[in-house]
Amino acid sequence: xxxxxxxxxxxxxxxxxxxxxxxxxxxxxxxxxxxxxxxxxxxxxxxxxxxxxxxxxxxxxxxxxxxxxxxxxxxxxxxxxxxxxxxxxxxxxxxxxxxxxxxxxxxxxxxxxxxxxxxxxxxxxxxxxxxxxxxxxxxxxxxxxxxxxxxxxxxxxxxxxxxxxxxxxxxxxxxxxxxxxxxxxxxxxxxxxxxxxxxxxxxxxxxxxxxxxxxxxxxxxxxxxxxxxxxxxxxxxxxxxxxxxxxxxxxxxxxxxxxxxxxxxxxxxxxxxxxxxxxxxxxxxxxxxxxxxxxxxxxxxxxxxxxxxxxxxxxxxxxxxxxxxxxxxxxxxxxxxxxxxxxxxxxxxxxxxxxxxxxxxxxxxxxxxxxxxxxxxxxxxxxxxxxxxxxxxxxxxxxxxxxxxxxxxxxxxxxxxxxxxxxxxxxxxxxxxxxxxxxxxxxxxxxxxxxxxxxx
Ligand SMILES: Cc1cc2nc3c(=O)[nH]c(=O)nc-3n(C[C@H](O)[C@H](O)[C@H](O)COP(=O)(O)OP(=O)(O)OC[C@H]3O[C@@H](n4cnc5c(N)ncnc54)[C@H](O)[C@@H]3O)c2cc1C
Numbered sequence: 001x002x003x004x005x006x007x008x009x010x011x012x013x014x015x016x017x018x019x020x021x022x023x024x025x026x027x028x029x030x031x032x033x034x035x036x037x038x039x040x041x042x043x044x045x046x047x048x049x050x051x052x053x054x055x056x057x058x059x060x061x062x063x064x065x066x067x068x069x070x071x072x073x074x075x076x077x078x079x080x081x082x083x084x085x086x087x088x089x090x091x092x093x094x095x096x097x098x099x100x101x102x103x104x105x106x107x108x109x110x111x112x113x114x115x116x117x118x119x120x121x122x123x124x125x126x127x128x129x130x131x132x133x134x135x136x137x138x139x140x141x142x143x144x145x146x147x148x149x150x151x152x153x154x155x156x157x158x159x160x161x162x163x164x165x166x167x168x169x170x171x172x173x174x175x176x177x178x179x180x181x182x183x184x185x186x187x188x189x190x191x192x193x194x195x196x197x198x199x200x201x202x203x204x205x206x207x208x209x210x211x212x213x214x215x216x217x218x219x220x221x222x223x224x225x226x227x228x229x230x231x232x233x234x235x236x237x238x239x240x241x242x243x244x245x246x247x248x249x250x251x252x253x254x255x256x257x258x259x260x261x262x263x264x265x266x267x268x269x270x271x272x273x274x275x276x277x278x279x280x281x282x283x284x285x286x287x288x289x290x291x292x293x294x295x296x297x298x299x300x301x302x303x304x305x306x307x308x309x310x311x312x313x314x315x316x317x318x319x320x321x322x323x324x325x326x327x328x329x330x331x332x333x334x335x336x337x338x339x340x341x342x343x344x345x346x347x348x349x350x351x352x353x354x355x356x357x358x359x360x361x362x363x364x365x366x367x368x369x370x371x372x373x374x375x376x377x378x379x380x381x382x383x384x385x386x387x388x389x390x391x392x393x394x395x396x397x398x399x400x401x402x403x404x405x406x407x408x409x410x411x412x413x414x415x416x417x418x419x420x421x422x423x424x425x426x427x428x429x430x431x432x433x434x435x436x437x438x439x440x441x442x443x444x445x446x447x448x449x450x451x452x453x454x455x456x
Pocket of ligand 1 (some may be wrong): 108115140161303306
């Protein structure tokens with residue numbers, strides 16, 4: 001028996017997508033939250049079928065690192081008009097844009113193009129259902145769950161980003177059980193998209209897979225911590241919004257807010273605690289350290305924020321979409337012609353620039369995290385000393401934050417948590433100050449050069 005628990009979960013490589021549990025023909029795997037807050041399959045009944053391997057074949061991390069390039073080549077290289085970029089893989093084109101309807105754009109994470117695309121697929125009858133994410137009725141396995149949406153109204157209720165692992169096993173079982181063969185669309189983070197596309201059975205029944213560009217993913221404790229910080233009772237939560245947009249300021253001027261029986265909690269600005277936790281590795285899934293997939297390379301389209309200077313001053317958000325499937329490309333053209341969308345073309349270089357930090361961390365520094373030498377063609381993959389120290393401290397924060405929240409944070413709240421990880425926070429502050437100071441002369445020189453160039 002070679003099941004995914006032994007090969008992936010025990011090696012700390014599971015991202016908790018749940019595709020394996022949904023595929024298991026013996027229903028031997030069940031998804032659950034572990035003590036450290038990560039979502040993962042466990043062997044529910046020892047019925048694993050010898051030599052079945054369906055779970056391992058689907059898992060993007062079964063080879064130790066998730067590098068989707070081979071699957072990307074297989075799926076998209078031969079599409080008419082396909083073009084190649086080292087960081088994006090094979091794709092057709094990239095666009096930026098948003099929905100013209102302000103209220104729908106407001107409810108979405110960025111410009112609302114992901115929900116709009118799913119709506120089009122349903123309206124045109126191209127798919128019968130879409131798997132999207134909603135607040136769960138019961139929270140044992142997490143605050144959120146995948147649900148099948150079969151109407152535009154259901155899709156719109158699921159708009160927005162959920163920075164919380166969501167597993168799809170129940171929907172996978174539903175898809176496979178659907179004898180009528182109704183086609184589905186699925187939206188998810190890159191590893192989930194890859195797991196769907198790695199499974200031959202799912203590939204037939206899920207003709208459309210939409211990816212969300214992903215920097216890194218945090219586990220359930222991240223949401224618990226934010227809820228506690230905003231003064232919301234995590235056991236009676238009735239709404240969680242990770243990106244409540246503002247009417248003014250920059251595109252990143254959004255906040256986290258939970259609601260419980262007493263009403264909404266205090267809004268936590270994204271640039272404060274959520275950004276700090278994400279940037280410094282707190283509650284991060286270990287699997288994310290071994291993922292090279294920024295642009296959901298196995299997806300028909302990948303949606304992300306247009307984190308580019310031209311769109312920063314747009315508080316309602318702007319989507320950037322890497323398109324790999326011609327049907328999706330034509331849908332966008334139609335939406336633009338009918339003035340339901342504003343869209344503009346953008347180069348692959350700009351798409352990469354919008355996710356520069358993630359490309360550096362996920363694609364170029366993965367060799368450092370795997371402790372292997374970078375291949376010759378990856379000349380940029382050599383980490384600086386600052387990057388090496390940063391990685392070691394992030395790794396420490398990742399492990400310690402999960403232990404501290406499980407032991408003291410859950411019981412005594414955020415203050416006790418911060419006390420328990422004070423040494424990690426101090427080390428990170430110290431390291432950042434030192435590297436900032438050491439880099440100062442270079443930065444000043446660069447500024448002077450720029451000023452001189454402008455002066456001439
Ligand atoms: C964990 C995570 C990390 C991300 N990291 C980045 C990043 O680093 N850089 C970047 O530019 N963009 C990132 N994104 C994508 C970004 O947050 C938006 O989702 C994207 O810009 C699409 O916006 P939209 O307005 O077009 O989508 P919307 O119209 O809001 O639709 C989003 C769709 O995605 C579904 N969805 C939301 N969360 C999840 C989830 N966790 N799993 C599966 N489906 C989900 C929703 O149900 C909805 O159907 C991330 C998203 C997630 C979930």
